[in-house]
Amino acid sequence: MDGLKVNPNYKKRSVVPRYVWLTGGVGSYTNEKSAEFIAKKNAGVEGLYYDSVSRVEKTPFTICTKDEFLRHAQGNKLYMYGTTDFGKKGDIISGCISGISMPDWGIVSYGMSHKISTDRVKRSVLKEMCYEYEIDRGEILPNPTERTEHVSCDEEKSYCIVVAAMIIE
Numbered sequence: 001m002d003g004l005k006v007n008p009n010y011k012k013r014s015v016v017p018r019y020v021w022l023t024g025g026v027g028s029y030t031n032e033k034s035a036e037f038i039a040k041k042n043a044g045v046e047g048l049y050y051d052s053v054s055r056v057e058k059t060p061f062t063i064c065t066k067d068e069f070l071r072h073a074q075g076n077k078l079y080m081y082g083t084t085d086f087g088k089k090g091d092i093i094s095g096c097i098s099g100i101s102m103p104d105w106g107i108v109s110y111g112m113s114h115k116i117s118t119d120r121v122k123r124s125v126l127k128e129m130c131y132e133y134e135i136d137r138g139e140i141l142p143n144p145t146e147r148t149e150h151v152s153c154d155e156e157k158s159y160c161i162v163v164a165a166m167i168i169e
Contacts, residue, residue, distance in 0.1 A: 014055035015079050019062050019168040020108060021069035022097050024149040028157045032086050035160035039084070043162045050078035056108045056167065058136065061101045063145050072168055082164030085112045091153040094118040095163035096125045100133075100144040107132055108165045118150045 023045060027038025040046045044066050064072070087093045095112040109132075111125040126144070133141040153159045 013053060014057055015053050015081070015167055015169045016057045016059050017061040017106070017108070017167045017169060019064055019069055019072045020099055020101070021064055021066055021166045022099055022108075022145060022147040022164075023066070023166060024095060024097060024147045024161070024163040026149050026151045026159070026161050028151070028153075028155070028159045030157060032158045032160065035086065035158040036084060036162075039160040039162045043164065045080070045162075045164065045166060048073075048078055048166070050080045050166065053079045053081050053167070056081050056165065058105060058107050058132070060103055060106045063099055063101055069166060069168070076168045079167040079169065080164050081108055081167060082110050082162065083112050084160060084162045085114075087114065087151065087153045087159040087161075089153050089156050091115070091159065092151070093153070093159065093161045094121045094148070094150045095161050096121045096146060096148045097163040097165055098122075098125050098129060098144040098146045099165060100129065100142060102142075105133075105136060110163050110165070112161070112163060118148050122146060122148060
């Protein structure tokens with residue numbers, strides 16, 4: 001059985017982005033799998049084939065819209081940097097994905113939390129980005145591009161929230 005396992009070195013852990021599309025979506029249904037499908041559909045990534053990565057290198061890239069991203073995606077490998085989270089009745093889920101790119105530096109960061117407002121999640125992500133920028137550049141971070149999602153789970157359903165940066169290397 002061990003011979004059938006995928007070598008961990010085969011999976012890519014980090015990417016050097018060229019194009020980045022920040023997206024997010026919320027879905028709810030009677031089961032988690034369907035809620036996740038709806039959330040990904042609302043985020044616009046349900047028909048894309050991509051690999052997940054755990055790190056994005058701090059290099060310059062172009063932040064683009066979905067249409068621009070899909071034009072550049074033809075024939076290129078796609079990656080997703082972000083997270084998916086689930087909730088039940090009574091939960092509050094907030095998520096944020098942020099990115100900034102300059103001629104010689106770029107960063108993407110995300111955060112997700114239960115029972116915390118969207119503003120607090122945004123501040124947490126911004127704080128991480130400011131810290132990285134000040135260490136690397138010694139300057140004040142310009143305003144990033146952000147995408148936030150929030151859901152209050154009021155009904156007896158499964159809820160899913162997705163925040164992601166879709167990346168072309």
